[in-house]
Amino acid sequence: xxxxxxxxxxxxFRTTAGKMVAALTRLFGTSYIQxxxxxxxxxxxxxxxxxxxxxxxxxxxxWLWQVAKRxxxxxxxxxxxxxxYHQGELAGSESYHxxxxxxxLSHEIADSQLRMIFTCCHPSLNTxxxxxxxxxxxCGFGIKEVARALLSTPSTINKRLYRAKQKIRQSEIPxxxxxGKKLAPRLEAVCLSLYLLFNEGYNASTGNQLIQKELxxxxxxxxxxxxxxFPEQDTLSALLALMCFHSxxxxxxxxxxxxxxxxxxxxxxxWNRDLITEGMLYLSRSTQGSLLSAYHLEAGIAAAxxxxxxxxATNWASxxxxxxxxxxxxxxxxxxxxxxxxxxxxxxxxxSLQTLSHLAKAGDLANYYLLPATQGIFSLQLKDxxxxxxxxxxxxxxxxxxxxxxxxxQKIQACRVAMAN
Amino acid sequence: MREFLLxxxxxxxxxxxxxxxxxxxxxxQKWVAELGEQYLGGQRLEEEGALLTxxxxxILTDGPFLAxxxxxxxxxxxxxxxxxxxxxxxxxxxxxxLYQIEVRSLVFPKMK
Numbered sequence: 001x002x003x004x005x006x007x008x009x010x011x012x013f014r015t016t017a018g019k020m021v022a023a024l025t026r027l028f029g030t031s032y033i034q035x036x037x038x039x040x041x042x043x044x045x046x047x048x049x050x051x052x053x054x055x056x057x058x059x060x061x062x063w064l065w066q067v068a069k070r071x072x073x074x075x076x077x078x079x080x081x082x083x084x085y086h087q088g089e090l091a092g093s094e095s096y097h098x099x100x101x102x103x104x105l106s107h108e109i110a111d112s113q114l115r116m117i118f119t120c121c122h123p124s125l126n127t128x129x130x131x132x133x134x135x136x137x138x139c140g141f142g143i144k145e146v147a148r149a150l151l152s153t154p155s156t157i158n159k160r161l162y163r164a165k166q167k168i169r170q171s172e173i174p175x176x177x178x179x180g181k182k183l184a185p186r187l188e189a190v191c192l193s194l195y196l197l198f199n200e201g202y203n204a205s206t207g208n209q210l211i212q213k214e215l216x217x218x219x220x221x222x223x224x225x226x227x228x229x230f231p232e233q234d235t236l237s238a239l240l241a242l243m244c245f246h247s248x249x250x251x252x253x254x255x256x257x258x259x260x261x262x263x264x265x266x267x268x269x270x271w272n273r274d275l276i277t278e279g280m281l282y283l284s285r286s287t288q289g290s291l292l293s294a295y296h297l298e299a300g301i302a303a304a305x306x307x308x309x310x311x312x313a314t315n316w317a318s319x320x321x322x323x324x325x326x327x328x329x330x331x332x333x334x335x336x337x338x339x340x341x342x343x344x345x346x347x348x349x350x351x352s353l354q355t356l357s358h359l360a361k362a363g364d365l366a367n368y369y370l371l372p373a374t375q376g377i378f379s380l381q382l383k384d385x386x387x388x389x390x391x392x393x394x395x396x397x398x399x400x401x402x403x404x405x406x407x408x409x410q411k412i413q414a415c416r417v418a419m420a421n
Numbered sequence: 422m423r424e425f426l427l428x429x430x431x432x433x434x435x436x437x438x439x440x441x442x443x444x445x446x447x448x449x450q451k452w453v454a455e456l457g458e459q460y461l462g463g464q465r466l467e468e469e470g471a472l473l474t475x476x477x478x479x480i481l482t483d484g485p486f487l488a489x490x491x492x493x494x495x496x497x498x499x500x501x502x503x504x505x506x507x508x509x510x511x512x513x514x515x516x517x518x519l520y521q522i523e524v525r526s527l528v529f530p531k532m533k
Contacts, residue, residue: 008446013439044442045434049465049495052449142438 008060013044014140016061019109020068021137022116026103027072030119031169033137039075043068069100113138114229115175117222118186121193124171129164130193131200132157139218149211150200177229190226191239191295194219198243202250209258216247227282237286238295244279245302248272260407262377264311276306297326316345333364337371349378369398373408380411385419424461424527425507427497432468432489433519448515456499456510463497494520 017040024036046067047060057063102108120134128150135141135149147157178186201215223240230236252270255261283299300322308314320342327335336359344352356375365371376391392412399405437445453460497514501507504526511522 008443011440011443013443017439041435044439045465048442048446048449049463052446052453053460053463140439142436142441145438145440 008056011140012060013047016064017044017140018138019113020065021140022112023103023109024068024072025119025137026112026115026175027076027100030173030175033165033168035075037137039068039071043071046071065104069104072100073097110225110229111177113222113225114177117190117226118177119168119173119175121186121190122168122171122173123185123189124173125164125167127193127196129160129167130189131197132160133164134193134197134222135215135218136161138222145211148208149215151204187226187230187233187235191235194223194226195239195242195295197222198246202246209254213250216243216250219243220247231285232288234286234289234291235293235295237282238293238299241279241282241286242295242299242302244275244282245299245306248275248279248306254403258403259410260403263305268310271306279303279306292325294326294329297322297329301326314345316342320346333359333362334368337365337368337374341374344378349382353378353382367398369395369404371395372398373404376408376411380415380418383418385415389415389419422500422502423507423529425499425501425504425510426525426527427463427499427507427511427514428523428525429494429496429516429520430491430523431494431520432492433516434494437519445515452514455513459500459510461498461500463495465495466493468492490521 020040020043021033021036024039025033028035043064047064051057051060103112116138117134120138121130125133132146132150135146136143141149143154143157143161146152146161147154150157198216198219201212201219204212220240220243223236223243227233227236227240248271249266251272252266252268253261261267279299280303283303286296286299301319304315304319304322320339323335323339323342327339337356340352340355340359343355353375356371356378359365360371360375372391373395376388376395379385379388379391389412392408392415396405396408396412399408434442434445499507499510501510504524507524507526511517511524514522516522
């Protein structure tokens, strides 16, 4: 009977599942990611059956590893014919038992997770597949959770994962941490994938806040594993710094009711100081070499915002310079939008509105809600209410997000009130 | 008191995420705890097995040989006063919804 009432650590199953899938894939080879996932699933089900009718063991995670190991051994004996070839390349004459014991050592688990990161972010997979596969295998998300996080449907995600695993099998992608000349391009792909994973969480304008935050935390957790293993890789440190600075502002972006608070009006006391300090640490580590990546610049911009005591005290000139460098590195109309917004701080809102209207004419951002929203807010602040209304109504057509719609409608209301007076 | 066998069919838990399984665990634990002495035991079954129909025919083996919703995933043994109470217990189980549950009484009186 259940007498043990200690609750399990939050997300214990999820975090352990991510580690176990990586360790088992190392044992079986990348062609058998699905088998690794099945064994882990079965292990978790076994656990809840046992723990519900008996009691939770003293060390639940160790218990899970023990069961997964037994199931893996059983599976290997059953499928001897298929797995023997892989065992040969992996462990020479060592027995299954020795091999599996080594792989399940705690420091080897981190190593397996690293290999899994490089496998999931392999250049032969497109970034959408990389992100879905990372969430499913490394982060222990279920199909429905991946779909919710990436604003997709379970059947789309299912197909995407199936094809990704098929591709990995066909391409015979090895379960290795690349080295030598191969490392740089592979790391670049990994950085991009983790950066996009983070942005999926950070920039999502619809969807569940809690899940979006989990995405950011997972992206940071994986980036940290990489930084620990490759402390000399400046780009990785810059990426992690960037994530720290953005996450520091996570709580301040929405009010108690979940409504958007614009950057200028955010309560800076709600910014997470520990994360800002951590971000500064990684940012300073990232400048050991002479390399300047887009992540460095984005981290630098985020740092400039985080370090300002108030919106007015922001070092706009420095931010502008970094945006200009960034635009040279990876030209992008959203950077131009940001530059135009910064111009409002340096040369006033009228000058900024002029630049914004050039941008609007260029057409690259025709469907981007933030362009007319910015024009509307600046016009409102300049008391040009009829013009503001036009822009705001245009912005309203370009978003499906409930919080963005509420935000714009609140501004429209402010215009109407001002016009009536 | 009579003894009942709850037979669970399906593969519901195979499709839950680790987070969902962990959430289910709390309900499962509560269900067993509330049953107290009425809970007698239970087991999961492997999906593979054999199906025999007569001594001469070939054995169907190495399943799954049934559609997944028909596979017996496991069973519980419980004690209840009558069929109605046993049904109530099955209804409160967190497994219902994930699995189809067949509630069957052992023949009464049970001969020792």
